[in-house]
Amino acid sequence: MPTLYLCLLLAGLHTAAHCDHLPDHHNEHKDHEATAPEEHREKHISETMDYLKLVPSNDDFAFRLYNQITKAAPKKNIFFSPVCISTAFAMLAHGAKSATLTQILEGLSFNLTELQEKEIHDGFHSLIHMLNQPGRELQLDLGNALFLKEKLKILEKFLADIKTLYEAEAFTVNFKNTAEAQKQINDYVEKKTHGKIVELVKNLDPETAMILVSYIFFKGKWEKPFNxxxxxxxxxxxxxxxxxxxxxxxxxxxxxxxxxxxxxxxxxxxxxxxxxxxxxxxxxxxxxxxxxxxxxxxxxxxxxxxxxxxxxxxxxxKFSVAGTYDLKSHLINMGVIDVFSDKADLSGITGKQELKVSRVVHKAVLNVDERGTEAAAATAIEIMPMSLPxxxxxxxxxxxxxxxxxxxxxxxxxxxxxxxxx
Missing domain, CATH: 2.30.39.10 (Alpha-1-antitrypsin, domain 1)
Structure with a gap:
């Protein structure tokens, strides 16, 4: 059975200061909605808030996965992006059927009696759209890509759906030429993560049928920087x-x-x-x-x-930390089993039960330093109480x-x- 690699990655540059409780963004689109025709307003609000349906499950998945990783390496640095991993597996689930589909979605902590499959995909579509909003004060890019074996026949509906729902790009690759294929994929990843993730793919199997890449790049400046x-x-x-x-x-x-x-x-x-x-x-x-x-x-x-x-x-x-994880064993422990075996049913991708996942690679990079805003914001005066801090x-x-x-x-x-x- 041909193999499918899932390569999940993240790059981050960070810096910091104090804040309020989780901010209320219910009025995020107020001005836009006010100018929208009355009949479209309710639909617009509903669609832009679809991501909120994912929050409880995505949080459960994040901490379940952390629990798995720290059990395997209790005295090691850990750093990963749960939302990046969830996005990639949700995209894969769009091509899964039967028990394979159920295991993936339940492995991502979704309760399928409370949330329909369509709601999950619509939620991720809304999440990706919101995270990639231009004009935000922090830089955050979340994206996906498929690298397909030459002559691999992918169902048009699957390609169209993941381009629409997950904003995924698709590329054809000659996996028989492993060196060139690795370079093509790694160059793409390095560019999308602004040079932070390099050599994501190594030791590529020439029998690979498809590689799915999900990346997230985050760069933030502390509201109140350190000197x-x-x-x-x-x-x-x-x-x-x-x-x-x-x-x-x-x-x-x-x-x-x-x-x-x-x-x-x-x-x-x-x-x-x-x-x-x-x-x-x-x-x-x-x-x-x-x-x-x-x-x-x-x-x-x-x-x-x-x-x-x-x-x-x-x-x-002040520190930098990087982690590379093969998540296969962790996900199997979390109930995602069939997709890694010959029982895998990914027939929603090609129309046939001919694909299985062989590896799930996640690479993460984090830098924390003093950097913050330039000039004026760094000179804000803060009134302190007389008591010793x-x-x-x-x-x-x-x-x-x-x-x-x-x-x-x-x-x-x-x-x-x-x-x-x-």
Whole structure:
């Protein structure tokens, strides 16, 4: 049976500051809707909000996958984009049938008694459209592409649907010439991720029938940047036996903060210009597993509702982290089984049961530094209370979540175990 590779990737450049709770964007399209004809207004609102139906399931998938990855590598840095992986598998599901289809969608945490397949695809179409909106203060690009074997007959309906619903591009590739095929795919990926993801595809099988690529590129500037002059070398306690020196960014100011007494962890919410925000979660000594076991959407919602504006003397490492994952075993553990076997039914792609998935590759890159807005925004005056600020220093392994406030999507999930480990 010919093979189909799923290559899922992400690139990110990041920077940070404080913020409000999850912003309310119900009026995001107010001006446009006011000028739309009355009979189209309700339909327009419904279509642009389709992505909200995905939020609970996408969050469940994000934290289920994190749980799988950290079990396999508990003392390693972790960083991945759940929304990128979900998008790719939802696109694949559009060509799946029978048990293969059910396993993929349920593996993505969708309850098929509550949400119809069409609603899922419409939701992803709406999500991609919203994330790729031009004119946002942060740079965020989510896209998909198919690289097809020469002479592989793809159903016109499948091609048309994924171009419409998932904004996917399609290219013909000679997989027999593995070197040239790898170059074509990797050049495309490198260009789309602004040079951040290189050599995604390696050791390509000449019998490959199709490669599906889903990418996300994110570049954000901190709403309140850190001053590089205040970055100094400080200790980071990886574990009881390992202490390293890291460049530690420093900023004193008003931040949204919460100490979770039940889980023994500190949560700091930082904001990017635009709609994205980051949660930095610092477990107390010996409490990382306790926090990881509780990392579900309900916990994050509770944190968000408990945040309070506080005066904080904040230290966060400046770091770069990259991760490459073969997700096949993790997805099998999550119930996505048949698509990797000869039982695979992807007949919605070619009209025949002739394809199966052999590999699922996800590569992620993250850079966190001081950079923020140029000029004026960096000189804003912040009024501080007279009391001494609380010192919060991320000097031991911590978790990182990055959200898009408009779509309520979990863009990235990570754990920084050792900031110096690339």
């Amino acid at each position: 590089p002059e205040f970055t100094t070398e400080r200790d980071f306690f990886v574990d009881e036996d390992t202490t390293i020196k890291v460049p530690m960014m420093h900023r004193m100011g008003m931040f949204y903060l919460h100490f979770d007494e039940e889980l023994s962890c500190t949560v700091v919410q930082l904001h990017y210009n635009g709609s994205a925000m980051a949660y930095f979660i610092l477990p107390e000594k010996g409490k990382m597993k306790q926090v990881e076991d509780a990392l579900w959407k309900e916990t994050v919602t509770r944190w968000s509702n408990s945040l309070r504006r506080s005066s904080v003397n904040l230290y966060i490492p 609380q010192v919060t220093e991320f000097n031991s392994p911590f978790l990182l979540l990055i959200f898009d406030g408009v779509t309520k999507s979990t863009l990235f999930v990570g754990k920084i175990y050792n900031p110096t480990e690339h």
